[in-house]
Amino acid sequence: MNKSPDIIIIGGGHNGLVCAAYLAKAGRQVLVLEANTQAGGLGATREFAPGFRASVAHTLPQLGKRLVKDLELERHGFGLAAQALPTVAMCTSGKHITVSGNELGGASASDTAAYPAYLQLMQKFAKAIKPFWHKRPPLLGSGGLRDAATLGQFGWKLRALGKQDMRELMRMIALPAQDLMDEYFESPLLKAALSWDANVGSKLAPRSPNNAVIALLYRMSGDLTGGLPLAKGGCGGLMDALAAAARAHGAELRLGSPVARVIVEQGQATGVQLGSGEIISAPTIVSNADPRTSFFKLLGARHLDVQFTHRINRLRMDGQVAKLHLALESLPNFTGLAHPDGRLLLAPDMAYIENAFDAAKYGGYARQLPMEVLLPSLRDDSLAPRDQHVLSALVQYAPYTVKGGWDAHRDSFLENALASLERYAPGIRECVIAAELLTPADLEQQFGVTGGHWHHGEFALDNWWMNRPTYGASRYHTPVSGFYLCGAGAHPGGGIMGAAGSNAARALLEEN
Ligand SMILES: Cc1cc2nc3c(=O)[nH]c(=O)nc-3n(C[C@H](O)[C@H](O)[C@H](O)COP(=O)(O)OP(=O)(O)OC[C@H]3O[C@@H](n4cnc5c(N)ncnc54)[C@H](O)[C@@H]3O)c2cc1C
The missing domain is CATH 3.50.50.60 (FAD/NAD(P)-binding domain)
Incomplete structure (x- = not known):
């Protein structure tokens, strides 16, 4: 210049x-x-082991x-390596539930019947709020026309939902994710999976009130593919x-x-x-x-x-998510999953997530850790050497400040994460060539984000x-x-x- x-x-x-x-x-x-x-x-793709590459953020549900x-x-x-990854709610017995578009695979008849109506309603709410993510917030009491117009549009968007759905949004907006899930579904596994996006990245768990529904609608704000996209090259x-x-x-x-x-x-x-x-x-x-x-x-x-x-x-600003990258010599076997291609959610029920959150609230971490796992190299061979793979996982909950400090706990947290993975993919450790664990404290140090927080401060x-x-x-x-x-x-x-x-x-x- x-x-x-x-x-x-x-x-x-x-x-x-x-x-x-x-x-x-x-x-x-x-x-x-x-x-x-x-x-x-946090979106940069870096080499974490020779020939193996991953980015901290790994999917693009919000991109427009x-x-x-x-x-x-x-x-x-x-470009995209995947248009719409399915979400797989993983079960240690292999009886997984797959969420793909508006369809469920492997769910009960009642949940299969309830899902399209639930999704349609949430999509309708997400669509009503979406324009406001892309506008400057109004200044209350400014007397300015533009601010008044934004507030007016907001009111109108809500009203245009129709009386019934507007009331329903007002009722639901502050519900804990658990209450929302309990209203619609019966399977503990499915409820854990569908509550995931309401809490991931925040200091929230299924029983936390006030923020989950709005966070869920926010995560549904992308429109690139109508699904869960992955970028080429991470x-x-x-x-x-x-x-x-x-x-x-x-x-x-x-x-x-x-x-x-x-x-x-x-x-x-x-x-x-x-x-x-x-x-x-x-x-x-x-x-x-x-x-x-x-x-x-x-x-x-x-x-x-x-x-x-x-x-x-x-x-x-205290982050709660750790990032785990594994360099894998070969593709691990996940019980009951012929091809581990999708967003694999490791949480059998909402109590499992809540228990992990409880430990983190007091500066500890659970032995059994909820995880979101991807193997992006299945869709993108630029990320790993030929026939080898990258496993990229969000691991919750990893408090920014752990009692005794992360240096004393890094190995045992990694051990808990591997043990949690192993319940779903027995023998996975034998495939691991190298592991990188980024705690919120590491994310702060390497990416300059206070607390290593996903949103740069609670959403x-x-x-x-x-x-x-x-x-x-x-x-x-x-x-x-x-x-x-x-x-x-x-x-x-x-x-x-x-x-x-x-x-x-x-x-x-x-x-x-
Ligand atoms: C573990 C984890 C997993 C995530 N996974 C996903 C995901 O799968 N999908 C998703 O959509 N989102 C995900 N997120 C959230 C997403 O990564 C962030 O919200 C997003 O990257 C924020 O983008 P940003 O540009 O605002 O800030 P950042 O990505 O934090 O970038 C800020 C930049 O500012 C630079 N900087 C800071 N201070 C200085 C300085 N003094 N001088 C010069 N440069 C400076 C930093 O080096 C950095 O490059 C994840 C977040 C975390 C923590």
Whole structure:
């Protein structure tokens, strides 16, 4: 970049890249400064053992067609390795239940009959709320026309559900996942599987009230394929395409360039100082880092008022999910599953998930760990050497702060995860060549995300929409002029979706 940038984006996670691409496409000179040597943040695909590659985020349920089209991501190399992976609720006896589209395989007659109506209702609710994930939250009491219109549209979308379904949404919205599942289904195994997306990534379990249904609807916000997609090359395939799109529009990406602080002069952000000491000036600074990093480490609390600082301090940012990557010499045998191709959920019932959560609440972890397991190399041979495989698993619950520290517990947590896997895939250990376990503390250290939190802070009603990350910073701009947010800690939240990045870009273009 010959000219000095108009906009500096701190962090080249997917939201930073999306924001950069939209801003550069609109003609702004954009510089992205990424601390790691690879762009993509939690979505980057990395080699974790020689010849074996995986990304921390592994599926794309929230990605939308619009982003792919707007940024011409296919032209920049994005493709899918799987359109719609089925979900398999795994049973140690081999009597699994498969969820594929609106069909169940292996379920009871009553559950098979109940599922299409349940799915249709949830899809209807998800569709009503979806447009608001892609809009800037309204400012309450602003008197502005646009804010009033957004609130009006929200009310109208709910009303347009019809009286019966609107009332039903209002009744259901704060239910614990367990109550929702108990209303519709009888099989403990199926209930555990269908409750999974309501809780994964948050400090929630099936009995937690208030947030599960909204989190479930949020996870249903993608429309790329109508199913559970996998990117070619892992999520990193998408990250590379986003980086290529941003560059093609003229953005510059500087990797291995951690920002140490944002420079503020007379209440206005005017540039950044890198860890190397280099200073780069720009009138607009956008942070893809989480809110606590953005406001405290980068900006400094001295530039913020006390109440705002307290609210950021109180954000719940302790991650609960560990990521396990296994390099496998051969394909393991899962009992009763001829071909382990799908999202395999390892949780026999909701109590199993709740028990694991109970242990984590008090700084421990369960012996039997609920897991979401994929073997992405079955769909994508670029991830492992020929005839060998990658196992990629979300393991819950792994509290960010474990009593005694993770160094003392890493081996035993890994042992519990392998033992939990072995109940479904006897002998799997013999296939393991190498293992990488990333606890929330590792994710914090390697990806710069406070607490290693999936959403850069809980996705919860108190931290939602015009309260995300908190009022005073929910519309991408912050109390410091020229300093913006564009990461998962901003509206609408985490998951590979790009909405925070694109909403922030739109907000910036409207204001500047
Ligand atoms: C274990 C786990 C599994 C997940 N699995 C899935 C999944 O399967 N599907 C899904 O949709 N979502 C998943 N998620 C959630 C998803 O990965 C995140 O919500 C998403 O990656 C957030 O994107 P982001 O761009 O906002 O932030 P990030 O991906 O966190 O990127 C932020 C970037 O900012 C950089 N940065 C931070 N500080 C600085 C600094 N000072 N200077 C320069 N750069 C800096 C970081 O290095 C990083 O690259 C998962 C999350 C976790 C923790």
